[in-house]
Structures are given as C-alpha cells and as structure tokens.
Amino acid sequence: MANTAAPATTTDLRDFFSAAEARTDRWRQLSACGRAWTSAVEMGNDAERVHAEAGRLLHEIAALEAYWAYPGPRLMATVGEAFRDRHAAVFARLVQKISNALLTGGYRHDSAAWDPLEEGEARAFDALLPPDVQSGNSHKPYFEVLVVTPNDPRGWERARSELKRLRRPEDLFVYEIVQVGSFEDGCLGTILNTNVQAVVVYDGFQFQSRHDLPVLRDFLLRSLRVDPSSIAPGELATTLARAVKSYRPEVDVYLLTDRAVEHLAGSEATAPVRRIFHDVEELMEVHLSILDGVSDRYETPYFTNLKKYAQRPVGTFHALPIARGKSVFRSNWIRDMGHFYGTNLFLAESSATTGGLDSLLEPTGNIKRAQELAARAFGAKRAYLATNGTSTSNKIVVQAICKPGDIVIVDRNCHKSHHYGFVLAGAQPYYVEAYPLTEYSMYGAVPLRTIKQALLHCKAEGKLDRVRAVDLTNCTFDGHMYNVRRVMEECLASKPDLIFLWDEAWFGFARFNPFHRRRTAIGAAAALTGRYRDPAYRQEYKAFAAKAGSLDPTNLELLDMHLLPDPDRVRIRVYQTHSTHKSMSALRQGSMILVWDEDFHHVEGPFEEAFFTHTSTSPNLQIIASLDVARRQMELEGYELTMKMTELALKLRRDINTHPLISRYFRIATPAEMVPAEFRNSGLADYGPPTSTWKDVVEAWNGDEFALDPTRLTLICGTAGFDGTQFKNLLAERFDIQINKTSRNSILVQTNINNTRSDAALLIKVLAELSREIDTRLAEGGPPERERFAARVKALMTDVPDLPNFSRFHDAFRDNPKGASNEGHIRGAFFMAYDEANCELIKLASKEIDDRLRSGPELVSANFVIPYPPGFPIMVPGQVITAETIAFMRKLDVKEIHGYHAAHGLKLLKPAALAGRKGAHVDQ
Numbered sequence: 001m002a003n004t005a006a007p008a009t010t011t012d013l014r015d016f017f018s019a020a021e022a023r024t025d026r027w028r029q030l031s032a033c034g035r036a037w038t039s040a041v042e043m044g045n046d047a048e049r050v051h052a053e054a055g056r057l058l059h060e061i062a063a064l065e066a067y068w069a070y071p072g073p074r075l076m077a078t079v080g081e082a083f084r085d086r087h088a089a090v091f092a093r094l095v096q097k098i099s100n101a102l103l104t105g106g107y108r109h110d111s112a113a114w115d116p117l118e119e120g121e122a123r124a125f126d127a128l129l130p131p132d133v134q135s136g137n138s139h140k141p142y143f144e145v146l147v148v149t150p151n152d153p154r155g156w157e158r159a160r161s162e163l164k165r166l167r168r169p170e171d172l173f174v175y176e177i178v179q180v181g182s183f184e185d186g187c188l189g190t191i192l193n194t195n196v197q198a199v200v201v202y203d204g205f206q207f208q209s210r211h212d213l214p215v216l217r218d219f220l221l222r223s224l225r226v227d228p229s230s231i232a233p234g235e236l237a238t239t240l241a242r243a244v245k246s247y248r249p250e251v252d253v254y255l256l257t258d259r260a261v262e263h264l265a266g267s268e269a270t271a272p273v274r275r276i277f278h279d280v281e282e283l284m285e286v287h288l289s290i291l292d293g294v295s296d297r298y299e300t301p302y303f304t305n306l307k308k309y310a311q312r313p314v315g316t317f318h319a320l321p322i323a324r325g326k327s328v329f330r331s332n333w334i335r336d337m338g339h340f341y342g343t344n345l346f347l348a349e350s351s352a353t354t355g356g357l358d359s360l361l362e363p364t365g366n367i368k369r370a371q372e373l374a375a376r377a378f379g380a381k382r383a384y385l386a387t388n389g390t391s392t393s394n395k396i397v398v399q400a401i402c403k404p405g406d407i408v409i410v411d412r413n414c415h416k417s418h419h420y421g422f423v424l425a426g427a428q429p430y431y432v433e434a435y436p437l438t439e440y441s442m443y444g445a446v447p448l449r450t451i452k453q454a455l456l457h458c459k460a461e462g463k464l465d466r467v468r469a470v471d472l473t474n475c476t477f478d479g480h481m482y483n484v485r486r487v488m489e490e491c492l493a494s495k496p497d498l499i500f501l502w503d504e505a506w507f508g509f510a511r512f513n514p515f516h517r518r519r520t521a522i523g524a525a526a527a528l529t530g531r532y533r534d535p536a537y538r539q540e541y542k543a544f545a546a547k548a549g550s551l552d553p554t555n556l557e558l559l560d561m562h563l564l565p566d567p568d569r570v571r572i573r574v575y576q577t578h579s580t581h582k583s584m585s586a587l588r589q590g591s592m593i594l595v596w597d598e599d600f601h602h603v604e605g606p607f608e609e610a611f612f613t614h615t616s617t618s619p620n621l622q623i624i625a626s627l628d629v630a631r632r633q634m635e636l637e638g639y640e641l642t643m644k645m646t647e648l649a650l651k652l653r654r655d656i657n658t659h660p661l662i663s664r665y666f667r668i669a670t671p672a673e674m675v676p677a678e679f680r681n682s683g684l685a686d687y688g689p690p691t692s693t694w695k696d697v698v699e700a701w702n703g704d705e706f707a708l709d710p711t712r713l714t715l716i717c718g719t720a721g722f723d724g725t726q727f728k729n730l731l732a733e734r735f736d737i738q739i740n741k742t743s744r745n746s747i748l749v750q751t752n753i754n755n756t757r758s759d760a761a762l763l764i765k766v767l768a769e770l771s772r773e774i775d776t777r778l779a780e781g782g783p784p785e786r787e788r789f790a791a792r793v794k795a796l797m798t799d800v801p802d803l804p805n806f807s808r809f810h811d812a813f814r815d816n817p818k819g820a821s822n823e824g825h826i827r828g829a830f831f832m833a834y835d836e837a838n839c840e841l842i843k844l845a846s847k848e849i850d851d852r853l854r855s856g857p858e859l860v861s862a863n864f865v866i867p868y869p870p871g872f873p874i875m876v877p878g879q880v881i882t883a884e885t886i887a888f889m890r891k892l893d894v895k896e897i898h899g900y901h902a903a904h905g906l907k908l909l910k911p912a913a914l915a916g917r918k919g920a921h922v923d924q
C-alpha cells in the first residue's frame with residue numbers, strides 16, 4: 001500500500017495535533033462520496049465526476065493509512081479494487097464499514113471489522129457506552145506495534161502473520177503490527193498513530209521516507225534535534241530510539257540487531273531502548289517483551305489490590321459502618337444510596353491499612369509501588385499521592401521546604417493554599433506581581449525580569465541566603481504558561497540551590513504530549529539536568545561568566561541579560577503539585593506532588609512531617625485508587641487524549657472567532673490578547689491557519705517568555721452585554737453547560753480529556769442561539785435598546801476597575817522597612833488578629849475609611865480578603881490597604897468574598913496594637 005502512496009503535502013498545525021480526528025473526518029468524507037457515487041450510478045448522471053472525487057480522496061487517505069494497522073493492506077487493497085473496477089456499491093459499503101469502525105474503535109475488538117466480506121457492525125457503538133449498559137463481553141485492550149524494518153515490503157505480510165501466530169489466550173492484550181521502512185516513517189508513525197505502544201527497530205533501515213516530508217524534516221531538526229547530516233553510520237537505530245522516546249517517553253522501544261548486542265547494551269546510546277535482541281533470536285521473546293512492557297504501564301498495584309479486597313468476605317469490627325454496605329443495603333431508609341452507587345463502592349471501603357491495603361501515611365506496599373509508577377509516568381524522581389486536593393499538596397510542600405524566617409519569592413495571585421502555607425510555616429512571602437490584563441479583569445503571570453529583580457534586591461540587602469524558594473503557578477488559571485526552563489536557569493544563576501515550587505494544578509496532563517511538556521516543571525528539570533551535564537554548557541558558561549562577572553546586584557544590565565548558573569554549583573530542586581482530578585480521570589481531591597530534587601535527602605524528614613501534618617489519618621481509598629488508574633490511563637492513552645483535547649480547543653477557537661453571527665458578540669481571547677507583545681518575541685498572534693502553522697507554535701513555545709495554553713479558552717461575553725457571573729449562570733440554568741471560572745467580562749471554557757465534539761457543538765449552538773436573540777432584540781428594540789446595549793457593553797469592557805497590586809506589609813511586620821525587598825511576617829500579622837482586642841471593624845463605604853486613607857493612621861488588614869472572582873487575596877494579613885484596593889473593593893460586584901462580611905466591614909489591625917509590636921522577629 002505504501003507503494004501507492006502519494007507524496008505528503010505540507011501539514012499544518014491542525015493536522016499534527018489532530019491526526020486521529022482528521023483521519024476519521026476524511027473517512028467520513030469518503031464514505032459520503034461513496035454513497036453519492038452509488039446514487040449517481042443508479043440515477044445515471046454525474047457518476048464520472050463523483051468517481052474522480054472519490055479517487056482523489058482515496059489517494060489522499062492512502063498516504064496516511066500506511067502508518068496505521070487498521071484498515072490495513074488487505075482492506076485497503078479491496079477498497080482500491082472496488083474503486084478501479086467501478087463497483088460503486090461495494091466501494092460505498094467497505095468505506096462506510098471502515099469509517100464506522102474507526103469512529104467507534106470497533107476494529108479494536110471485532111474481527112469482522114477487518115474482513116472485507118463480513119457485513120456485521122451491529123455492536124460497533126457498544127464500546128462507547130457506559131459499562132452497565134453495554135451488551136457485549138469485555139474484551140482485551142488493543143494496541144499497535146510499529147516495526148521499522150529494512151526488509152523488502154513484499155515480505156511484510158508474512159512477517160505480520162508470523163507474529164500473529166504467537167498470540168495465546170493467556171495474553172492480557174492483543175496487538176497488530178504496522179511496518180514502515182525508514183527513520184522518517186518511524187518518526188511519523190510514532191507521531192500520527194496514537195495506538196502505538198511499542199516501536200520495534202530492526203537495524204539497517206534507511207533515513208529517508210519514500211514520501212516527501214519537508215514538514216517532518218523540519219520538525220525533527222527543530223524539536224527532536226535530529227540532524228540527518230550528523231548521524232554517524234550505524235547510529236540510525238539508536239538515534240530513532242532517542243527521537244521516539246523524546247517525543248513519546250511512555251512508548252517502549254526494542255532494538256533488533258545482528259551487531260554485538262553485549263557491547264551495544266551497555267552503551268549510553270541504547271539507554272532509551274527497553275531491550276536489545278540479537279536479530280536471530282526467537283520472535284517469541286520479542287512478543288513477550290512487548291506485552292510485558294505494556295503490562296508494566298497497565299499495572300495498577302493499589303486499584304488491583306482494592307478490587308481483590310472487595311471480593312473477600314471480610315468481617316469488620318472497625319469504625320467504618322459503611323464498609324461492606326450492610327448498614328446501607330439492609331436499611332429501611334437509605335437503600336437508594338446503595339442502588340445509586342452500586343455494591344462495589346461499599347465492598348471497597350475500609351479503614352484497614354493491612355490485609356492487602358497499604359497506608360498512605362507510611363506506604364510500604366502497593367501505595368509505595370503506585371507512587372513509584374506515578375513518578376515514572378510523570379518523569380519525576382518521586383511522586384506522592386494526596387487525597388485532599390492540591391490545596392493540601394501546596395501546604396505540604398511549603399511546610400516541607402520552609403522554616404520560619406525563610407523568604408519565598410511568590411506570585412501574589414497564587415492560590416490561597418500557598419499564602420496559608422506561609423502562615424503555617426512562618427515563611428515570609430516576598431510578593432511579586434504578574435502583569436495585569438486590566439481589560440479582562442485578570443492577571444497574567446510574573447515576568448522573569450520582576451523575579452530576577454527580587455533576587456537581586458535580596459542579594460543587595462545581604463539576605464540571599466534566606467531566600468529559600470520561588471513559588472509560581474504554571475499554567476495560570478487563564479492559561480499563561482511560563483518558560484519554565486528559562487525562569488529556573490536565570491534564577492539559579494543568582495542562587496544555585498534555589499528551590500522551585502511550580503503549582504501546576506491545571507496542568508498535570510501536560511506531561512503527556514510533547515507540545516505542552518516543554519512548558520512543564522518536571523520536563524524543564526529533566527532538560528536542565530541534561531544541559532548542565534553537557535561539556536558544551538561549560539564553554540557557554542565560561543563565556544558568560546567572563547562577560548557578567550560576579551553578578552553585581554546593582555548592575556541593572558543583568559535584568560536584560562540571559563543569566564547562566566555555574567555548572568559546578570547548580571542543583572536542580574523542583575517540586576510540582578497538580579490536581580490530578582482537574583485534568584485526568586481521578587476522583588475529586590485526587591492530587592499529586594512530584595519531586596525532582598537533587599538534595600531531597602535534606603528535605604525528606606521535613607517532608608514526612610509536613611505530609612503527616614496535613615494528611616488525614618483516614619484517607620479516602622477510592623481517591624487513592626483513582627489516582628493509580630488515572631496514571632495508568634495517561635501512560636497508555638494520554639498522548640491520544642491530550643492531543644485530541646488540544647485539537648478540540650483549537651477548533652472551538654477557530655469556529656467561534658470566525659463564525660459570522662457568533663463573532664459579532666462573542667470572542668475567544670487570542671494569544672495576542674492574553675500575552676502582551678513584549679513577552680511574545682515570536683510574534684505568534686493566534687493558533688492555526690491562516691495566522692500560524694504548528695512550526696510557528698513550537699518555535700513560540702520554545703522561546704517566548706509566556707505562551708497561552710490553547711485548551712484554556714477565555715470567552716469574552718462582555719461584548720454581548722453579559723458579565724461573567726451572569727453568563728455562567730445563564731449557561732448553567734438555561735443550557736446545562738457548566739464552565740470553569742469567570743471574570744468581570746469573560747468566562748473560562750476549558751477543554752479536557754473528557755470532551756467530545758458534541759460538547760463543542762453544543763457550546764457553538766448555544767452561542768449562535770444567544771447571538772440570534774441579541775440580534776433580534778436590538779433590531780426590534782430600536783435606538784433605545786441599542787443605546788442601552790452599547791452602554792452595558794461599555795461598562796463591562798471599558799469601565800473596568802484597575803486591579804490593585806500588593807502594596808506592602810506594614811512596617812511592624814518588616815525587618816527592614818527601608819529595604820527594597822518587600823517580604824513580611826505574615827504569620828505574626830495573622831495571629832495578632834486572634835486577639836480581638838487588636839482588631840477593629842470599619843465599614844467599606846464609610847467616611848472613616850476615606851479619612852484614614854487621606855490622613856492616616858494607615859489601614860492594615862487583619863486577614864486575607866479573597867474575592868471570587870478573581871480568586872487571589874487582594875489583602876493579606878499585615879498588608880497596608882491603599883486607595884486602589886478600596887476603590888477595587890467598592891467596585892466589586894461579586895457575591896463571594898472570603899474574609900469580608902459587608903455587614904461587619906473590613907477587619908483591621910488597630911494602630912495601637914501595631915505600635916505595640918516589639919520587633920519583627922517576635923513570631924519566629
């Protein structure tokens with residue numbers, strides 16, 4: 001079939017992100033064409049034109065099908081024959097059958113899908129239904145193996161049947177094989193075919209594909225750093241192994257060679273290879289290794305044990321009556337709970353940590369193993385499972401790495417768990433500001449220049465040794481992704497043992513596709529570790545050190561210079577937290593802490609203490625099990641799912657912004673609107689054609705200071721006259737659509753691995769309906785209605801309150817009030833408010849507030865005040881309240897403001913109490 005393939009044409013971004021989606025689309029198109037051809041033949045008109053159109057589509061499809069096992073050469077040849085022999089009805093039936101099988105995934109378990117003569121596809125949709133309404137038996141998971149071989153394609157069919165003969169009933173999985181004959185095709189197969197779980201490389205193949213693939217060549221060079229001109233003879237197979245692993249780290253690579261395998265096996269070049277075989281060895285070993293590799297990822301030690309536990313007749317005399325369900329199933333009054341949740345949930349409940357169930361607090365068995373597997377999956381050195389959300393994971397990490405008096409440079413807009421963490425640990429936050437996006441009432445992320453300036457301030461004031469960590473949110477709620485590598489590299493230049501806490505609450509999924517991965521904390525930790533070990537880096541550093549000298553903190557030029565850390569002193573110390581439940585298939589509150597800390601042995605004790613401090617002694621078993629399963633899923637289908645969700649987001653962006661009716665009132669904010677030009681050197685303004693290709697995106701994501709995660713869509717609704725909260729409620733109440741968060745004039749729509757194209761269609765339909773309603777209202781309401789609408793839009797889009805920056809801690813909470821660094825004793829301020837005599841309440845709208853702002857004494861917040869939205873503390877304990885903050889509070893039209901009760905007023909620390917605070921060190 002590869003012989004009939006046409007040269008590939010230039011592939012755009014959409015094609016790369018969406019190989020699987022675009023493929024099913026093309027088949028559906030061909031199917032429609034097949035039907036049209038059949039009726040044209042029946043009607044006796046236009047048959048020639050439709051036949052030619054079918055030929056063009058088939059030709060286009062054939063080029064890509066070489067990289068997938070299904071429909072495979074046999075079915076494709078039959079389709080080709082039907083086309084050539086002009087059997088329109090046969091052609092239409094076969095194409096429809098393939099198209100359905102691809103859409104439903106039916107080919108994965110239904111042998112009829114592979115047989116050109118079989119008609120049946122009745123149960124094809126069964127696999128898409130929830131388990132309790134499926135009619136068929138469960139089947140073995142299916143995957144595909146990509147074989148890169150120098151052998152003559154004429155022998156491929158025979159090789160495929162030989163491997164098929166090895167299948168045994170006791171195999172846990174079934175797989176099919178796809179063969180390709182070159183390095184480039186091996187890469188393309190890995191990129192396009194999301195079913196591929198293993199790549200088997202036979203030594204001796206050529207580099208170049210038979211297809212013309214300029215786009216791939218460019219991608220290999222830029223993204224996977226594969227330069228064909230510099231690959232030494234004999235290194236093609238190992239270079240391919242490296243390329244495959246760097247693109248999809250979870251995939252297993254096997255090497256078959258007739259060279260001296262004993263020598264090869266110990267070399268650095270074969271490190272990415274799971275097993276090396278001598279070419280002449282039995283195929284059975286390869287087959288078993290492939291199954292074993294997938295089984296390693298399929299393994300869910302905790303979940304599997306919990307299922308076993310649920311089957312045992314356990315008598316319980318501990319304090320968890322719900323376990324085994326008898327109190328529910330036999331009840332007169334709560335039996336519906338049993339019906340609703342099903343029996344297994346109750347059988348799987350336990351408070352035991354023995355008998356096959358491990359302890360989350362002191363794991364030695366299957367939880368420990370589940371954590372090791374999670375570390376492998378996410379590319380970290382260690383992983384910890386957590387059952388109380390990332391709110392708790394953040395507090396654990398802050399307490400583990402900080403002691404009282406340590407300084408943490410932190411984004412003021414970070415989640416409140418960090419701020420509370422500082423209170424608990426006694427750490428002093430040095431707040432740095434993100435750039436504002438005032439027009440949308442939200443913040444972006446913190447510019448690197450600001451972070452470097454904070455470090456230089458600390459250095460100038462002689463307290464760099466107390467700066468323990470930099471703490472940032474990646475990506476932010478609204479999708480701003482840091483250039484994590486660059487941030488860490490430049491900060492480490494100032495302080496080589498600095499710790500980083502990256503709150504990736506929303507971004508856990510990002511590990512599993514190569515586009516997002518470059519912007520993750522753990523991805524960056526791995527990249528920097530490799531970079532600083534490379535002898536070429538030493539040369540780079542030498543040249544830098546000669547130019548930059550000793551990094552004089554008063555030298556402002558350093559702020560604009562790319563700073564480099566000393567390779568002999570640098571330590572990679574990275575902590576990542578993520579809400580597994582926010583982007584993967586984990587139950588609510590399922591969260592993980594990932595660690596890549598070269599000095600973890602110094603932190604392990606405090607980490608344990610912090611874990612004990614914050615973790616319930618009765619953690620929820622189902623959450624732990626779901627974390628285990630979520631990890632399995634991402635290791636096996638994370639690539640496919642995250643690519644699909646990204647594609648869906650790109651499509652939604654494009655469909656909404658180019659829709660003639662919808663775009664009159666609604667718009668998805670583009671990267672150009674969400675990231676100011678100064679942080680987008682690449683100039684990338686929007687995703688997808690006609691503005692950009694995938695190549696532009698990769699370049700932007702590699703180099704730009706900030707990039708926008710396309711899966712987080714800020715939908716501007718102020719232009720349609722809705723404020724964010726109003727629009728959120730409207731979507732929920734009228735259309736059953738739930739969205740993530742709101743700002744004054746926007747809502748955040750998030751695509752995740754759960755979303756389908758039907759979800760996207762629903763949103764578009766609703767926006768079209770609302771746009772039509774507005775159109776009608778404006779047309780029927782005449783000038784008064786149009787004026788009213790324009791005024792509302794102006795109020796929402798233009799008259800937006802300025803976002804208040806962090807002002808400063810009151811002098812009573814600062815060691816050196818005159819210093820440029822702004823860290824303060826937040827813990828002291830927080831606990832001062834526990835004594836009511838230290839506090840006063842003043843109404844927000846009162847004249848007293850204005851008088852105090854004008855003539856003092858300063859207003860100092862006694863607690864956190866966190867409005868939702870925007871969801872960050874506009875006041876922290878000990879902070880001086882400025883006129884800007886008051887103006888913002890007075891303009892706030894949201895109902896939920898944590899830490900503020902309108903009826904009571906603002907809670908402040910009394911000036912007398914502040915004056916009485918003797919020395920800032922008292923709370924340490």
Ligand SMILES: Cc1ncc(COP(=O)(O)O)c(C=O)c1O
Binds near residue numbers: 388392503506579
């Ligand atoms: C940046 C960030 N970190 C942490 C959290 C808390 O995560 P969880 O809901 O898992 O406790 C959130 C929640 O919205 C968040 O936005």
